[in-house]
Amino acid sequence: MLFFRQVATVAAKDLRSELRTKEALNASLSFALVILLLFSFAFSPTSDMTREISGGLLWLVFAFAGALILNRSFARELENDCLDALISSPVSSPALFLGKALANYVLLLGIEFVCLPVFGVFYNVSWAQQLPSLALVLVLASWGVSVVGTVFSALTVNMRLRELMLPMLVYPILIPCLMAAMQLTTPLLAGEPLTGDLFAWLRLLVGFDIIFTALAVVLIDTVLIG
């Protein structure tokens, strides 16, 4: 019980300070919009071909925008040595980690739900046809991104070139998660329901989330306390 209260406290703290400054949020959102714009030059935005790769486009945007959020997650704690104050308090490393992952998750989902309609308008995609299934995919894949991203945010926080290291290390690890999300999102955006083959991808997402949440919780103490 205490554990979950601490998780909530840490998450609320992160969300409050992010919503107050909106540093990462603004950067991430405008970055997402710029990428959406750039994609329109790379592909003809209304062709059928674009429809076929829409899931991929969308998740690339989310992955790029997410990296900015994740970078800030632990970097935020560096100012004034706040990380030391947090670690020395009786909050266990897993609680601290899950709190921060949760905050990143909420921010990431927020960005996704803002980008989705924008994407729909710009690329003429009617994304709302399979909304519950699409929401399920967003919820599952974003958790994977948040968990892995938060671990690497902690891992790279004291490194040189932190902003470059995080995406470089995190994207290869996220490939299965992003790939499953892309495979699921494309048919859903086209209005097709979740059927047979797609459940395999959904299972992969769930498996990825469970395994990496477990690994993160086990390893985070080693990462945070040297």
Place this chain on the structure above:
Amino acid sequence: MREKILYSLGIVAALFLARNIWKMLVGLPDEAFQGAIFRVIFFHVPAAFTCFACYLTALIASISYLKSKNLKWDSLSVSATEVGLAFGAANLVSGMIWARIIWGIWWTWDWRLTSSLICWLLYAGYLVLRRAVEEPTERARLSAVMSILSFSVVPFVFFSIKWFRTQHPQPVLYGEGKMDSAYRSMLYINWIPLLMIAVIFVAVRMLQEKRQREIDALRRTVHAF
């Protein structure tokens, strides 16, 4: 003494390799459909085995480091990863040469190729991470975590990418792939010198890592004055 053993082992491995190359060039006939280029497989497949043996070694070494905090394990982990990457590169490049001749293209986004490349990138990331941390103990700790996470994602990479269509020849050792027994035994026999070379490289790199640590400790001692 240790170095002498390593060098002698190296000579044995080189002689063994020379014998194998002689055998496969002179002793074995060209394959019926693919011709002479078929011989790439005698390096391509053992290199892949060696590469994954190295990644597995790095995983075990990383877990052992976190358990024991003995920097020897960290040396083993980084050495095995580097050698694994070299053999992974050999695997990829030999495969690309073969593909250029048989398929007419250097690369295709087939699941085996793609997943090998992703694994290569994951472990290259491990080396990049190491370069970004100055202090040896912290570097060992963080890179051990990275190694464990990298290895854990490998099965996911394989499963996810396998669901795409594949045009890679079927696995020769299990599954539906067929190969003549003379070829098959050559493939195994050629794995022995490659594995020996990998072990020697790892041992030499571990020695270097040990020296590096000693130098680093001396430097820190000097700075402390």
Place this chain on the structure above:
Amino acid sequence: MRALAVEGVWKFYGDYPALRDIGFDVQPGQCVALLGRNGAGKTTLLRILAGLSRPSKGAVKVFDKDHLDRSARSAIGIIGHGIGIYDELSALENLRLFAGLYGLQSPDKAAHQWLERTGLERVKDGLVREFSRGMRQRLAVARAFLHRPQLLLLDEPFTALDDRAIALLQSLLKESLAQGSTVIMSTHQLREALELATHVVLINRGKLAHTGLRTQEMLDDPTYLYRTYGEA
């Protein structure tokens, strides 16, 4: 029960031992000045005591519990180089956050009480970003004392603070000591530290050079310690 027991602590950076076999006990109510030259290992040791780092060998016990234990952490208050306060939160939010993390019964009450104590009640809703240096430092002091820690770990507490914050910290330290709390502080400012200290621990290049009572000679001549126990 010992407030703190440091048992054969080693800390390696690679093969280089930054701390070598450090061992000493601290009884409740003692105020220990942790002394040593720059790079002697004071901060490394304090970080281990505070549970921010693990010893490579040896053990640290806080009230007979491992220093990484939850109960040990609850008993410790730290003031380090950084203030450990969030710039984008208000003074009240900061204290409420830490009161919550330490599991205090009534976080609000504790936060208000300490804002009053440190003279920040008037600006409780102001963002820390907008605070003056002195105000931030006083808030950091409030954060460290908020959960009534029984063991205070202070790393160079007097270097970064302004006069008012120093006065506040000193009065709080005296009060805590009178109530039986234990204080360990590393410092360059020998005189300020030694006046408060009941005991000294001197570290020289990662090794324990001297540990014992703070004597009158030390107060009279700050260089006495260094001259007597190694290090010219």
